[in-house]
Amino acid sequence: MYNLTLLSQAEKNRIELDKQAAYTVWKVKNAKAGYEAFTEQSNNIEDDDDRDFFNQAVSKYKTKMGVK
Template identity: 80%
Template sequence: MHNLTLLSDAEKNRIELDKQAAYAVWQVKNAKKGYEVFAELSNNIDDDDERDFFERSVSKYKSQMGVA
């Protein structure tokens, strides 16, 4: 068991970005939103490394959920 409060702010942010990516892919898969949601969320991320991490997470969840 991990205590998330002990993580650094950067690690907490990566967890949040991963959750947002998973939710965005779920929304597209279930026709709640269109593919533009990925660009909208990505464009709101200022840090290049965080944006890259988010985009890799989106790719990971697209593959897992069978979203093209």
């Protein structure tokens, strides 16, 4: 078991970005949002590394959830 409060702020941020990516893919898969949600979410991330991480997570979840 892990105590998430012990993680650095950067690690906590990555976990949050991963959760946001999974939720965005889920919304698109379930017709709660359109494909533009990916671009909108990505454009709201200022840090280039975080944006790349988010986009990689979106790709991962698209594959897992069968979203094209």
